[in-house]
Amino acid sequence: MPTxxxxxxLVADDIAAAGVERLRT
Structure with a gap:
């Protein structure tokens, strides 16, 4: 199980990815 x-x-990476997508548009 993940700690x-x-x-x-994982959550921080997901948030960062979402932020990058917003900056691209």
């Missing part, structure tokens, strides 16, 4: 630390990294 809370791994989940934070």
């Amino acid at each position: 809370s630390s791994d989940l934070r990294v």
Whole structure:
């Protein structure tokens, strides 16, 4: 099972990806 630390990294990466998509448009 993923640790809370791994989940934070996944969530942060997802947020960063969403931010990049917004900047591109």
